[in-house]
């Protein structure tokens with residue numbers, strides 16, 4: 110069963126517990142700059158938006174990697190960076206159009222969300238349920254896809270490379 | 276049903292390997308032959324700098340880490356160098372006399388370094404940095420404190436610079452253009468890189484040509500004479516003065532050539548059943564809609580996938596690839612995307628802090644982002660690609676960015692929320708819905 114992080118920014122109060130939990134889980138330090146999940150603030154309208162990797166089915170980062178250091182975990186669908194193979198070239202950081210693969214200058218490798226192998230620390234830390242971890246088919250995930258499809262049909266991006274219908 | 280289709284892929288870099296995998300994913304039974312021009316298993320040129328650092332061994336440069344990968348896919352990988360293409364008889368003639376027949380052929384032969392007409396460029400101790408064989412030669416000479424002259428400070432030259440610096444070489448970089456990475460970034464960004472290098476003890480000589488390389492009787496083995504009359508001693512000279520596509524063997528074949536191999540939207544060449552992908556071909560540049568040479572790894576992979584699909588009979592147009600680069604220069608990280616130079620009549624937003632080596636420049640056409648450059652900024656830079664690739668209308672966020680470019684990430688989220696971005700060639704993926 111594949112599960113996904115479902116984020117409801119309406120419930121986010123901007124407390125950044127998720128960032129703290131993530132950096133502690135991953136790097137053993139409370140350092141929000143190293144968190145794989147980031148909370149963005151919209152000062153004008155007092156909104157907070159937690160944001161992280163959506164584990165694309167066909168991932169741009171994975172395809173761009175010159176040494177196959179990013180693989181897909183068969184069970185969870187998670188895109189994993191293997192530190193022993195990653196050379197730190199950063200091509201994945203510019204290839205990911207969501208900007209969710211980041212360079213870590215301390216390790217010289219890249220970091221991205223791996224859903225903590227099924228027990229996401231951010232979800233556990235979130236006091237308001239703005240972040241939940243749910244079965245993909247029971248969550249808004251399908252809705253999210255539908256919504257995305259509608260929005261794409263309704264307002265096709267106007268670039269020279271509009272999405273290729275599948 | 277017996278499938279007698281024989282796909283031949285010439286060239287085993289990222290374009291060729293990706294194409295082979297893509298064809299196999301769609302055609303389980305066809306015969307697939309992948310021919311590499313070099314003796315090693317398929318590897319990634321862009322991993323060579325990390326081999327020079329010493330952070331990986333040769334195996335770490337291989338495109339696929341599982342040694343059984345090609346067998347498992349039933350891809351017949353062999354070493355061979357094409358000398359002639361005969362599209363009438365559907366044959367590729369290899370060095371040594373073998374002729375390989377194909378039903379469909381992919382040309383993924385990449386590019387090779389240009390050797391500028393410099394007297395002495397053929398001396399021992401002068402090397403390109405393009406193949407694993409080159410890397411082995413460089414490793415023999417690039418010792419700690421060895422004086423090394425690097426010819427060319429373009430994108431690849433600057434990557435090689437980093438590797439040689441990490442090895443502890445005493446570096447002089449000679450560049451004919453007025454600044455480093457002149458085809459990737461503007462004066463401000465290129466200037467920052469130059470200043471950074473000088474601060475790190477690397478001698479960067481711009482606006483200068485190498486006139487001659489000669490042997491010396493002194494301590495160092497070579498002497499490099501520059502157009503500014505300086506004579507620089509060197510144990511090793513590394514050439515990074517540009518590349519040209521490997522198309523010489525196609526002369527007279529009927530495959531039309533421009534700057535590189537000409538292809539249509541389906542990456543077909545002008546010869547029947549012959550496709551091309553990667554550094555050797557002129558694919559569409561997403562930013563201009565026109566064919567161009569975008570000699571970078573992600574584009575080679577995109578081409579490889581699209582060519583592979585078309586060869587396997589799944590008609591897939593190539594809508595264009597985005598030019599983009601990222602560079603780490605002794606800890607200063609820079610990147611550029613799309614029309615980094617902007618467009619006539621467009622607007623720009625920029626943020627410059629020379630003392631902190633920070634720079635962000637955003638180029639708009641109407642209210643769409645069309646290009647960007649960053650120095651000293653790495654977090655979430657991929658969003659720049661997302662915005663450019665999808666061509667979202669940014670509306671009021673464009674004005675906010677002109678006011679405060681550092682709001683880039685917030686602007687991205689506001690504009691791209693829940694919207695779709697087509698996968699490299701596959702199904703759509705979407706940004707999280709945040710409302």
Ligand SMILES: Cc1cc2nc3c(=O)[nH]c(=O)nc-3n(C[C@H](O)[C@H](O)[C@H](O)COP(=O)(O)OP(=O)(O)OC[C@H]3O[C@@H](n4cnc5c(N)ncnc54)[C@H](O)[C@@H]3O)c2cc1C
Nearest residue numbers: 286287288289290312313357384385553554570571572575
């Ligand atoms: C040092 C270095 C650093 C780089 N860094 C980056 C980077 O950071 N980011 C980035 O995006 N790009 C980088 N690049 C560029 C990137 O490596 C290329 O864009 C990419 O390799 C192109 O892939 P390709 O498959 O088209 O060609 P190649 O990788 O060049 O593969 C071509 C294949 O064709 C074979 N071949 C050639 N001629 C023949 C023939 N006549 N017959 C049979 N086989 C033949 C070759 O042996 C090889 O197997 C770098 C390149 C170098 C050299």
Ligand code: SF4
Nearest residue numbers: 174195196198199201
């Ligand atoms: S930084 Fe690491 S994971 Fe990312 S593309 Fe380079 S080698 Fe692959």
